[in-house]
Amino acid sequence: MTDKYTEKVLDHFRNPRNMGEMKNPDGIGTVGNPTCGDVMTIYLKIKDDIITDIKFKTYGCVAAIASSSIATELVKGKTLDEAMEFTRDDVANELGGLPAIKMHCSNLAADALHEAIKDYRKKQKK
Amino acid sequence: MKKVYLDYSSSTPVDKDVLKEMIPYFSEIYGNASSIHSFGTEAFDACEKARKKVANMLNANENEIIFTGGGTESDNMSIKGIAYLNQNKKKINSKGPHIITSSIEHPAILETCKYIEKQGFKVKYLPVDKYGLINLNELKESIIKDTFLITIMFANNEIGTIEPIKEIGKIAKENNVLFHTDAIQAIGKIPIDVKKLNIDLLSISSHKIYGPKGVGALYIKKGVKIQPTTHGGGHEKGLRSSTYNTPGIVGLGKACELIKQRMDKDIKHLTTLRDLMISNVLEIEESYLNGHPEKRLVNNGHFRFTAVEGESLNLMLDDKGIAASTGSACSSKKLQVSHVLTAIGLKPEEAHGSLRLSLGRENNKDEINYVCEVLPKIVKKLRKMSPLWSR
Numbered sequence: 247m248t249d250k251y252t253e254k255v256l257d258h259f260r261n262p263r264n265m266g267e268m269k270n271p272d273g274i275g276t277v278g279n280p281t282c283g284d285v286m287t288i289y290l291k292i293k294d295d296i297i298t299d300i301k302f303k304t305y306g307c308v309a310a311i312a313s314s315s316i317a318t319e320l321v322k323g324k325t326l327d328e329a330m331e332f333t334r335d336d337v338a339n340e341l342g343g344l345p346a347i348k349m350h351c352s353n354l355a356a357d358a359l360h361e362a363i364k365d366y367r368k369k370q371k372k
Numbered sequence: 373m374k375k376v377y378l379d380y381s382s383s384t385p386v387d388k389d390v391l392k393e394m395i396p397y398f399s400e401i402y403g404n405a406s407s408i409h410s411f412g413t414e415a416f417d418a419c420e421k422a423r424k425k426v427a428n429m430l431n432a433n434e435n436e437i438i439f440t441g442g443g444t445e446s447d448n449m450s451i452k453g454i455a456y457l458n459q460n461k462k463k464i465n466s467k468g469p470h471i472i473t474s475s476i477e478h479p480a481i482l483e484t485c486k487y488i489e490k491q492g493f494k495v496k497y498l499p500v501d502k503y504g505l506i507n508l509n510e511l512k513e514s515i516i517k518d519t520f521l522i523t524i525m526f527a528n529n530e531i532g533t534i535e536p537i538k539e540i541g542k543i544a545k546e547n548n549v550l551f552h553t554d555a556i557q558a559i560g561k562i563p564i565d566v567k568k569l570n571i572d573l574l575s576i577s578s579h580k581i582y583g584p585k586g587v588g589a590l591y592i593k594k595g596v597k598i599q600p601t602t603h604g605g606g607h608e609k610g611l612r613s614s615t616y617n618t619p620g621i622v623g624l625g626k627a628c629e630l631i632k633q634r635m636d637k638d639i640k641h642l643t644t645l646r647d648l649m650i651s652n653v654l655e656i657e658e659s660y661l662n663g664h665p666e667k668r669l670v671n672n673g674h675f676r677f678t679a680v681e682g683e684s685l686n687l688m689l690d691d692k693g694i695a696a697s698t699g700s701a702c703s704s705k706k707l708q709v710s711h712v713l714t715a716i717g718l719k720p721e722e723a724h725g726s727l728r729l730s731l732g733r734e735n736n737k738d739e740i741n742y743v744c745e746v747l748p749k750i751v752k753k754l755r756k757m758s759p760l761w762s763r
Contacts, residue, residue, distance in 0.1 A: 265757055283681055
């Protein structure tokens with residue numbers, strides 16, 4: 247763990263992948279709280295239990311934006327079950343580490359992803 | 373890439389005339405200022421000359437200036453030094469306060485106050501209004517017979533609000549309470565006459581006024597006693613033992629001399645730039661000015677933008693060569709929103725979106741125009757990313 251942001255974090259912050267809104271998503275997940283300084287929304291398009299498209303919108307610090315970006319990149323094309331296994335640690339590891347104090351508050355991408363999948367599954371049941 | 377430094381309230385470059393004056397004291401006149409030989413006396417004379425310059429700037433006497441290792445040390449020395457001489461005020465039933473301060477002081481004051489609270493002293497932290505001003509009536513009413521110190525900053529380091537120092541000095545004098553002020557941000561931007569303002573102790577930092585880092589000063593009015601907190605060889609009348617940092621002290625002295633010469637010009641220059649910057653930045657949709665519209669440091673612009681987070685904003689500005697700072701929790705080591713922004717009543721989500729642009733002598737109109745061109749684009753970009761922005 248480091249105190250400074252890694253090059254990979256900065257790259258994802260400067261060039262966020264899959265950023266933006268999605269029209270008619272199959273699942274949406276929002277986590278975080280403006281009071282804490284981080285809010286993250288993930289939009290999913292799903293076909294045959296596979297994430298075919300993913301978008302995010304994030305209000306927050308550098309770590310929050312970078313972790314959203316890399317998470318979307320990593321789970322695109324994955325099955326829902328695979329994506330549900332995806333954790334906060336995976337996000338941090340893929341970024342080459344996050345500053346210790348940012349591990350919990352800003353690293354919300356996995357949670358938002360799981361919420362979006364749950365949202366999709368709930369809609370499917372109806 | 374264009375580089376624009378707008379973080380002068382964090383630190384300033386050493387003025388080239390200051391540096392020039394310091395250089396001989398590293399390798400040529402390197403003697404210990406306490407030594408009796410010529411190497412030492414030459415260094416001693418330089419320190420005493422510097423002391424005069426610091427005193428001159430404040431309309432103080434040279435015997436009233438103590439050199440320290442920086443602003444934080446000056447603040448610590450004042451509070452602890454006076455508190456330790458007033459141990460007898462810590463009566464079992466005394467509700468205090470022994471010390472009155474404000475809730476928006478720099479951590480050098482607040483953390484020192486918390487520290488001495490653990491030792492049994494009672495401290496009152498005055499609230500501030502939405503502009504960051506203390507209420508003078510509340511100050512008056514808070515004083516009891518055991519109160520021995522008021523410490524209120526001259527001007528706030530984040531939002532730039534200037535406190536009613538003259539009135540506070542008067543209240544302190546009338547009530548026979550000592551008055552210390554952390555003037556670290558005010559020096560060079562507001563003319564200060566310690567006599568007219570009834571100030572008993574005043575903290576100075578060198579690196580905020582185009583002097584070197586690692587040196588500061590404390591004005592202690594003649595007759596005011598403090599207990600030393602650094603013991604050793606008995607330097608500075610026994611109040612602050614430590615070998616004289618000759619180059620640093622010489623640099624601080626020169627910086628103070630330059631302030632006397634340049635302050636009028638600096639104030640005019642900075643006010644023009646600041647007002648240009650504030651009016652341009654506030655053209656951004658849902659942008660707000662924090663702090664007082666008039667009782668404000670000439671070099672301070674402090675803003676907030678709805679649905680934008682400060683750390684991200686700062687890094688994007690840095691990518692465009694602009695150095696700024698923020699009160700967002702995300703950029704602090706403690707992950708807490710700035711206590712100053714909380715004290716003026718901002719909600720955490722408002723404080724997260726804050727940006728401080730602090731100006732200095734070297735800034736010019738072109739730079740301000742550049743910032744005002746870049747900033748709206750960055751705010752827009754971050755809002756596009758933000759799920760909290762749907763306009």
